[in-house]
Structures are given as C-alpha cells and as structure tokens.
Amino acid sequence: MIELRNLSKRYGDTLAVDDLSFTIAPGRVTGFLGPNGAGKSTTMRMILGLDAPSGGEVTVNGRRYGAIPAPMQEIGALLDPKAIHGGRTAYNHLRWIARAGGLPRRRIDEVLDLVGLTDVAGRKAGGFSLGMSQRLGIATALLGDPRILLFDEPVNGLDPEGIRWIRSLLRQLASEGRTIFVSSHLMSEMEETADHVVVIGRGRLIADTSIAEFTRRGSGNHVRVISPRGADLTPLLVRAGATVTASDGTLIVTGMEAPRIASVAAEHRIELHELSPRRASLEEAFMELTQDSTDYQGGTANAVAAAQTAPVLAGTGTRS
C-alpha cells in the first residue's frame, strides 16, 4: 500500500505537485492519469525516494522509501526503459541490479523468461527496440518479486500485441494481490486495464474513483436515435425533459434513458430504426475533467473541441 499525504513538489517557481493525498491499494490496477506535465512522473519519483518532496509525505507500507531494508523486494518500478547503459548486455544489466538487491542469480533467468527476453539476453541493451527495452525494464522491476509495482507509461511505443501483453501481465499481477500503479496517456488502454483511477491535472488531484464511476460521471452518456420521423420526435422528447442534438438524421439524446425514449416514440407511433445507449468513453470523461488543467493546448485542438460542444437543442426544436 502506498499512501500520499499532502504531497507537494516545487521546482523553482513551478509547483509541479500540489497537495496530493490518496492511497494506492493492493489487489487492483490503479491507473494514474493526467495530461502532459501534470506531475505524474514527479509523483512516482517521490514515491521511490528519488526526488525529495517540498511538502507532505509519501510512505510505502508505512515507511519512507529510504527506510526500507530491502526495497527491491517490496516495490519495483519501471520509470524509463532507456535508462540503461547501451554497452552492457541485458543479462549483465539485470545482473548488477540483482546483485545490488542481494538477489540470487536464478532470479535473472526467471524474469528474463517471464518477459520473453531469454534469447536476446546476451545482446547489448543499446541495440534493443523500444518494446524490448520496455520488457527489460519490466523484468528489472520484477527481479525482487515485489508486492508493489509502479509503471510509468509502460505501453508507450508498443505495438498492439505488446500492449495486450502488458495489459494481461498487469491484470495477472493484480490478481495475485499485488499493488499495481500505472500511469498512462492512453485512455482507451486504461479503460481495459485499470480498476481504479487517480486523475491529476497541474499537480492537483482531480479524481480518485473506480473506473466505472469515473466514466459514469462523464456527461458524454447519451442515446443514439435514428428515426424516419426524427423531426417530429425531437420536440416530443424535449418536452419530456431531454436534450436533443440532431446531426445528419441521427438524434443524440441526453438526459433520458433508452426505455423512456422508446415509450415516448411508441406513444406517438413513431418508428425507431436505431436506439442505442452510449456510455461516455474514459477518453471523453478524461478530456472533460482535465480540459482546464492542460498546460499546453494546440490551437486546432481547441477549435475542434469547441465545435463538438456546440450549441445543443433545448426547447426550441430547431437547429441553430
């Protein structure tokens, strides 16, 4: 279990991490989400005792990282897969780390086997592809067989197969009761992998809930309705309290569940060709929540976002 209490980190004038308090619990995958520069990597480095907090504290199983007698056996991490000396073979890289942790040599072979790098263990790590480097980093984190694992954007640069492999590995490790903390930008991937999310923006905590709750909160939940008499249906729905956006013959209805829409249509004998409820994706919920917290936003992105949240019909029955 990792506990953060009022954790803060200041670099000069910038407050990179601002009064973060949350707990990372065992037995599940906790996703750590936030836009670029939100403070995710800084937070992870503070958990590992690499950066000293400016305020607050963070403990691993109740102790400061520096006070853990055999840290590799309690908590393993992958921060940067390229943080290796390219002139060393993968095997020797794991060898010095295992030695530093007082771990037996057979652990090296075991983790190499787990990540599938046994065949290339004798190759210089500098020649590894990004995917192979990620695997080597994961092997490193697993050397001490720790109960807690931290991964900073582990799927960056991986192909779909690699992503799928990591996802199943993380879920497997979590099912063993370990504490898994994964930061990511890939919202869709988080959706598949994580059970719980902690969302930060500009160093501040924005959300700390289950995935289901998080997506439920997103206002993107709607129902798609296609009807040959959509123009007639729309004012009926609006009068019943829903909000309707019409686009190319499709009605996007919010504020009303599908069964109710079907009833309204049936009451007035209006045919429905499609009636499909859509849950907000994690991506949409995330974008919404962190919109104000993104430090760097491109101009085009802003224009597109503005267009998508364009005026919604409410009570007038016409498009603006």
Add this chain to the structure above:
Amino acid sequence: MTTGTITAAGRLASGVSQRPTTFGDTLASEWVKLTTLRSTFITLGAGVVLSVAMTALVSLAVGNTWDSWSPERQAQFAPILMTMSGNVILLIASAVFGALAVASEYSSGMIRLTLTATPKRGQVLLAKLLLVSSITLVLGVMTTVSMFLVGRAVLESYGISMAGLGDTDVQRLVLGLGVATPLFPIFGVALGIMLRSTAGAITAVMGMLWLPQVFGELLPAGPQKLLRLAPQSGADSLTVAHFAESPLYSDPAVGVGIVAVWLVAFVGAAYFLLNRQDA
C-alpha cells in the same frame, strides 16, 4: 523473440528470502557494473600499455641522444625521471575512468536505478570510491613499476645507469607515483556527481590535472606560489620533488596536507550533493 506466457507457472513463486541489503551487496553490484563494460577494460588497458610504451619511446630517444647532451644538462637531468615519462598517460586514463564511472550513470539516467536499488546514497558513493581507488591503485603501481623496469632496461642498454628498485629514493618515486594514481580518479568520481555530465566531468578533471602545470610556467613568481596548492603540485611534492625542482613543489609534509584537504573537500561535497539531489 517469444512473448512470455502468463500462466500459473509464470507466477513469480520465487521463494526469495527477505534479507536486508548490505554494503557488500552495493560493493558487489558496483564491481559487476565496472567489469561488464568493455570500455572499462579499454580505457584502463590502454592507459597501462600506452604508459609503458611511451616510457620506452622516451627512453629510447634519450638513450640515442644522450651523448650529444651538454655535461650541464646531463647533470641536471635525473635519467630516472625519464622512466616515469609515461605517467602522464596513466594520469589521464585513470582520471577519465573515474569520471566515467559515475557521470555515465547520470547521462544515461541509470543513476535512478542505482539509487532505487540502494537508497542509502552514502553507501553508493563509498562503494564507487572504494572500487575506483583500489583498481587505480593496483594498476597504477603495476604501471609505474613496469615503466621503471622497461625504461631502466632501455637506458642501461645505452650505458646510462641508475639505481634499482632496492634504492629507497627510487622506491619513493616509483611506488609513490603508483600510489598517487587514485587521486584524480577520486576527483573524477566527485565531479561526476557534481556536474552530472560525462563531458563536464572529464573536462573538469583534466583541467584540474593540467591547468596548474600549464600556467605554472607562465605566471610571475608571486601568483605562481599559489599553484603550489594545486592537488598535483601537492602530490608531486611527495614523489617527484626529490629528483627534480620546481617552484610548484612544497615540503613533503605540506604536500600531504594539500592533498588531504582537496580529497576531503571533494569527497565531502560529493556526499553532500548526492544526498540532496533530485535524481
């Protein structure tokens, strides 16, 4: 490359015993780090080989031209110093070795792995210093003794004789220079921590090594005396001073003090900074 299958067998039922990590672990891991990089062997090996080769060449040159030297010059030059002419290469190679031993971890970012495996940073610094010192000490003595034997053999073949290793003055020079070898590698380690870049650390340690000597010739007498406080001047006061003269040399006792102060200052600064740094 096959992907690992996540089956029940893949579960890490490793039975790894929970014993706290010790200084011995840290020391051993630093040893593994040094001995698993080909560049370590190349740097040190080249240092040793080229030092001896340079001594041989210089001795050959001196032997060949000795007869054409004026009597005053012959009296002035202790031939034994010619046998140590390759020492400059030993100094450079060992200093670079020391600088790289730490700085390369910062430039690759590997320092983060080191410091998460061993959060007791003082332990990491001590291990690195111990290894760098002992390796350069052993190689240094081997090199200076080899240089002496080779150089002496060459010079004697030209009829220029000198005392052997049994002579205490010779021992002081040869063994003294050998034992002094770890000095700049230690500065290299400290500079690696202070500057966190390989180019920076190497440049700085080379500057420390050479600038005092270079400027020593150019400066007027007053400021020149200040250069006696430079680390290499202090070290040379203990070893070379018996056979040569230079305005940069002090009393041996003072020389010891100078070297000690520099070591304490650099190692102390490195310890302080390493503990305070954000990795």
